[in-house]
């Protein structure tokens with residue numbers, strides 16, 4: 001565990017060099033890790049743990065598409081794939097990876113199996129931070145911890161298969177055994193984290209909800225849509241509008257930002273582009289800053305959590321969501337994208 005300087009601030013970071021896989025396996029050697037839920041994060045974390053040699057079982061609702069997916073992925077019913085209840089009973093380190101709304105619904109069941117000394121692990125601070133809405137209040141005799149990969153479950157698995165890793169935040173909410181931190185770090189290394197940085201449940205959920213509604217997904221999708229629309233309204237062809245909005249962003253410029261930062265990406269564009277981007281950057285910042293302020297407020301007051309819980313708990317939630325995503329899929333820009341992607345050399 002080292003203290004690293006991030007610009008002017010010192011933070012705690014744990015790397016694989018400091019906490020090797022061998023040590024992680026030693027720390028968790030007597031634990032049965034039960035991954036509850038096999039949606040997006042569940043498969044990635046469970047498969048990475050299994051491939052890394054941990055004792056892991058999966059708990060999932062029977063007769064569900066996720067159960068069938070688990071079987072397809074090689075999990076065997078009654079051997080290492082069980083109902084949620086059975087897995088919670090067998091597991092000593094319970095990794096709660098149902099959707100956030102489902103965590104709330106299944107809580108009365110899961111709570112029954114939290115006997116003294118077990119660990120309850122989350123990948124999001126949602127259920128515990130908004131306990132006034134979710135009712136998720138863990139008993140005092142368990143460790144309550146968090147390992148939150150900072151990316152989609154798809155990337156968690158893909159990067160692991162490529163021999164790389166994603167970064168994760170970690171937090172300890174309750175340390176009953178006095179070994180919570182060691183176990184959490186071992187688990188974080190086990191699921192394939194490249195490194196782990198320290199947070200707390202509240203900061204994890206606030207930043208995560210803010211980020212995904214903002215730059216990572218909501219704001220990104222919004223400004224992409226706006227720019228495409230203006231280009232199309234002004235007579236630009238679909239391929240030109242798409243290339244100038246999405247394709248160049250993902251294929252050329254974001255990889256440059258990833259390699260060496262925004263300034264370096266700017267340095268590798270023309271002086272014409274630099275002048276215009278530097279002039280327009282503050283205008284976009286000014287236009288969006290109030291939106292970001294109201295978004296943070298909506299997160300910190302619990303309004304976003306309330307919306308998530310009320311909409312995701314509805315019977316017809318999946319169908320409604322599918323219809324919304326289908327609408328996005330059918331938009332001209334994303335239809336054009338299908339053709340453009342096929343043209344990539």
Ligand SMILES: NC(=O)c1ccc[n+]([C@@H]2O[C@H](COP(=O)([O-])OP(=O)(O)OC[C@H]3O[C@@H](n4cnc5c(N)ncnc54)[C@H](O)[C@@H]3O)[C@@H](O)[C@H]2O)c1
Nearest residue numbers: 037038039040041042066097098099100102123124152153
């Ligand atoms: N999706 C991601 O990549 C990602 C990334 C970081 C953190 N997280 C966090 O990880 C956790 C799991 O998220 P996810 O996106 O993998 O979940 P998900 O939406 O994919 O759902 C996971 C499982 O919940 C089950 N489920 C849904 N409703 C249920 C119900 N009423 N009763 C019982 N089971 C039910 C589904 O069968 C599914 O297998 C959440 O806390 C989420 O915030 C997710």
Ligand SMILES: CC(C)(O)[C@@H](O)C(=O)O
Nearest residue numbers: 150151152153208212216
């Ligand atoms: C992958 C994300 C957006 O980082 C995650 O937070 C999620 O909720 O799926």
Ligand SMILES: [Mg+2]
Nearest residue numbers: 124208209212
């Ligand atoms: Mg999230």
Ligand SMILES: [Mg+2]
Nearest residue numbers: 150151208212
């Ligand atoms: Mg996230």
